[in-house]
Amino acid sequence: MTEKQHITIKGVKEGLVFLLDDRCEFSALLDELHYKLEKTHQQLLTGPLIHVHVKLGSRETTEDEKEQIKSVLRQRGNLLVQSIQSEAEQQPQPDGLGQELKVMTGIIRSGQVIAHEGSLLLLGDLHPGGSIICTGDIYVMGTLSGMAHAGSAGNTESIIAASLLRPTQLRIAEVISRPPEEWMTGDAAMEYAFLQDGVMQVDKTTQLFRMRKEPLVYKGV
């Protein structure tokens, strides 16, 4: 095998770590795994029971594919697969929900950009020319008159809520919207923007519970 190797085998305290390249074809990966186990590394991989951790990098794999890797490794009687890890799974889902909420106090002025992984609560105003970019939701306790981009990693479930929603532009996931006249309800109700069938919509924040049905907990009598 003269081409670039896709599999690196490392010895660690717990056993062996198989680092699998995340950019090649999955079939090529399996072929190489076979080849290594049968041909090149058979001396290394025979003997006492060895724990094996498989790292897939940022490759996204199905359960079926993981099973294929396991079965190849199991062919050697002494390899015990402990875990198959993929960074794609370890990364938090880009939905912001259930993630830690970052709370910020201050005024985001023109030219200032706040970028955050997860959801953000701003206690203060977002001025025109300023922007907030989050992978999760954006909540502004104050006037939102700048640009807000929620779900910047592609989560279409994200929302943008503000005490006073007067944006120059709103973005949720890939959808960009600038407020048409009818948005400007004029009354000072708290509002939020969300995506419905790929179209940006604005509604009063009191209606948010319809979209996000979370179990209500009643306490007291």
Add this chain to the structure above:
Amino acid sequence: MGDAIVVTSGKGGVGKTTTSANLGTALALLGKKVCMVDTDIGLRNLDVVMGLENRIVFDLVDVAEGRCRLQQALVKDKRFEELYMLPAAQTKDKHDIQPEQVRDIVVELKKDFDYVIIDCPAGIEQGFRNAVAGADRAIVVTTPENAAVRDADRVIGLLEQSNVSAKLVINRIRPNMLRTGEMLEIDEVCQVLAVDLLGIVPDDEKVIKSANAGEPTVMDPSSRAAIAYRNIARRILGDMVPLMPLDEKSGAFKRIRKFLGIG
């Protein structure tokens, strides 16, 4: 130890130089020892507004590069004993001087003067950084227009980053346009920018006239802008001065007509 105040705006043409010249003069009028520093290198005009153009020998860049002593470059005002100006160089540009050099000069000036008024160039690049380097606080000049308010907002953000506290002067207010609602309200501007208001200055043709004559407006007490600048200067000194009423001065005749209900 004096106080260094930078006059800035972001947008050009809102009246930074006019404000610098008038506040400097007004503070001198109140008996303070003042030095005005023009940091608009390459496009200097504080000297023109002050009518001191023909007295310039050395400039800011000469001082920074050690071609002369600071005292040699200072131009003494023709009206006041204790009003000086440090002119900008006209043949250089903003990159010929570094913020640290300006800061050193301002620190030096603060030893001798009660107030150092720094006139900042338009923009937020090197010239702005130079001007802000030595400042203790800032006066942000804006006009009641959206574009100017946006730029002021940007500048206030930058000033906050360099820990310079900013106060607002709203310049060129036209009372009649305010009345008809065609111009941004003062309250609205203050609310949008969320900084303290230091003063408002009505639009006044005499400002242009006196700038052309090389005579700061503030010297002419019949000008409404002059009164406004004097008020701002007193507020800088810590006096509580109420905002001036914006309604046009009504003459006796007008008042009688108003009284009779035909005005």
